[in-house]
Amino acid sequence: MRYAMAIDTKKCVGCSDCVVACQTENNVPIGYCRDWIVEVTDGTYPQLEIEIRSERCNHCENSPCVRCCPTGASHYEAGGIVTVTHHKCIGCGACITSCPYDARYSHPDGYVDKCTFCIHRVKKGQQPACVAVCPTKCMYFGDLDDPKSEVSVVLKKRKYKTLIPEAGTKPHVYYLI
Amino acid sequence: MREEIITSGRLNPNIDPFLQIWHWHIPLYLFLGGLAAGILFFASLYTILNKENKYPGAVRRAPIIVPFLLIIGLTALFFDLKHKLYFWQLYTTIRIQSPMSWGAWTLMAITPLSMVWVAIHIREFFPNWDWKFSILKDLEAFFIKYKKYLAWVILYFSVILGIYTGILFSAFNARPLWNTSILGPLFLTSGLSAGAAVIILFSQRKKERINFAKIDIMLIGIELFLIVHMFMGFLASTEVQIEAANMFLGGQYTAPFWIFVVLIGMILPAVLEFLELRNFHIPAVIPVVLVLFGSIMLRFIFAYAGQMSRWLY
Numbered sequence: 001m002r003y004a005m006a007i008d009t010k011k012c013v014g015c016s017d018c019v020v021a022c023q024t025e026n027n028v029p030i031g032y033c034r035d036w037i038v039e040v041t042d043g044t045y046p047q048l049e050i051e052i053r054s055e056r057c058n059h060c061e062n063s064p065c066v067r068c069c070p071t072g073a074s075h076y077e078a079g080g081i082v083t084v085t086h087h088k089c090i091g092c093g094a095c096i097t098s099c100p101y102d103a104r105y106s107h108p109d110g111y112v113d114k115c116t117f118c119i120h121r122v123k124k125g126q127q128p129a130c131v132a133v134c135p136t137k138c139m140y141f142g143d144l145d146d147p148k149s150e151v152s153v154v155l156k157k158r159k160y161k162t163l164i165p166e167a168g169t170k171p172h173v174y175y176l177i
Numbered sequence: 178m179r180e181e182i183i184t185s186g187r188l189n190p191n192i193d194p195f196l197q198i199w200h201w202h203i204p205l206y207l208f209l210g211g212l213a214a215g216i217l218f219f220a221s222l223y224t225i226l227n228k229e230n231k232y233p234g235a236v237r238r239a240p241i242i243v244p245f246l247l248i249i250g251l252t253a254l255f256f257d258l259k260h261k262l263y264f265w266q267l268y269t270t271i272r273i274q275s276p277m278s279w280g281a282w283t284l285m286a287i288t289p290l291s292m293v294w295v296a297i298h299i300r301e302f303f304p305n306w307d308w309k310f311s312i313l314k315d316l317e318a319f320f321i322k323y324k325k326y327l328a329w330v331i332l333y334f335s336v337i338l339g340i341y342t343g344i345l346f347s348a349f350n351a352r353p354l355w356n357t358s359i360l361g362p363l364f365l366t367s368g369l370s371a372g373a374a375v376i377i378l379f380s381q382r383k384k385e386r387i388n389f390a391k392i393d394i395m396l397i398g399i400e401l402f403l404i405v406h407m408f409m410g411f412l413a414s415t416e417v418q419i420e421a422a423n424m425f426l427g428g429q430y431t432a433p434f435w436i437f438v439v440l441i442g443m444i445l446p447a448v449l450e451f452l453e454l455r456n457f458h459i460p461a462v463i464p465v466v467l468v469l470f471g472s473i474m475l476r477f478i479f480a481y482a483g484q485m486s487r488w489l490y
Binding site: 039164 | 179180181182183184186187189190192193196198199259261263266267270272274275276277278281348352415488490
């Protein structure tokens with residue numbers, strides 16, 4: 001089992017519904033976010049191209065945060081989801097520094113926090129909150145090892161990219177282009 | 178003109194607009210750890226080489242400050258933790274791939290060893306010292322008997338501690354400025370140079386001071402060589418590392434780094450030490466303070482600049 005997410009940059013309008021849904025679902029402290037919208041405008045005026053991405057932890061297969069954690073608080077759950085055990089985290093900040101996507105932050109309570117792919121919902125057979133609320137249905141979530149899962153099907157059909165694959169992290173969030 | 182404009186909606190405290198998760202605690206600790214490693218390295222080395230009586234400043238006197246340096250450093254590290262009450266989790270596991278774990282266990286070993294070293298040389302400062310309890314006297318006799326072995330263990334751990342202060346940074350692929358293996362040897366050399374400088378301050382013999390001034394000049398030479406080659410490596414590497422190097426080659430860290438670290442912290446003390454060897458009268462404390470200043474600035478500048486170097490936006 002390898003959980004992954006695919007996000008259609010052609011469909012995403014950057015409404016930030018996913019951001020708010022995550023903050024509500026996961027009780028994210030005010031002023032923080034586990035997912036966020038990035039807008040990239042590229043080209044020579046007037047030939048401009050815009051790409052909108054909903055970004056979050058990439059739940060990398062080769063996670064630098066898991067490797068550098070001195071206590072084992074950062075770890076892989078079943079399905080490759082990267083999570084932090086709060087009562088094992090000492091708040092040293094090594095994982096925050098190690099993440100090339102800057103997807104982690106220090107929770108005001110002291111431990112390090114980040115996107116969990118809504119593992120509490122996934123375990124119940126539900127979709128992550130961001131995927132469930134997306135009004136343009138631009139996000140797909142599922143198991144890469146299951147050829148019939150939404151994410152496997154869409155990755156077979158469409159062209160995609162990952163963010164900074166050259167960092168060697170093997171991200172599990174794919175952007176359809 | 179082709180342009181790329183990136184707008185991010187993320188504004189997490191201490192993460193955006195650029196990473197600032199590590200403040201003064203980490204570079205201060207890296208400096209104190211490196212200095213402690215430097216002093217212990219020379220103390221154990223000259224014990225192993227049977228030159229204890231030739232270099233008493235290095236072997237018996239300077240190490241007295243090491244436990245204090247390590248304790249201040251450890252306290253700084255503790256204050257850096259955001260989830261302080263769980264710090265003991267560090268000692269429930271050994272994680273080979275985590276530099277922090279290596280550091281925690283190395284400190285666990287070298288701190289008590291440095292205290293033992295100070296204890297068996299305590300009479301250098303307090304000639305009438307009495308341990309009062311027979312078990313302590315027996316322990317002292319035991320460690321004095323096996324002092325050579327103790328020196329070997331300390332030598333080994335001091336090199337690990339010195340290198341680890343650089344590896345802590347260099348193991349992070351996410352920060353291109355830190356992601357160079359030269360940082361380990363560079364911080365080790367800088368720590369050894371700071372250690373040699375402090376030994377000069379503690380030494381009471383002219384011959385010993387001259388020896389350590391020579392060692393210091395040599396170490397500063399190695400440091401300069403490593404710095405030049407570090408930038409050479411960056412400029413021959415990927416775009417993110419070229420950008421990271423440019424912070425020091427025209428960017429915002431150019432003046433602080435080349436003036437405070439290289440000029441005032443390395444070249445100037447090396448010149449002063451050289452003049453001293455040529456019998457010019459220069460108060461020993463001046464080059465020593467400059468070397469320590471350069472050593473601490475190197476770590477502060479690298480800690481802050483490294484967090485600003487990045488892959489994405």
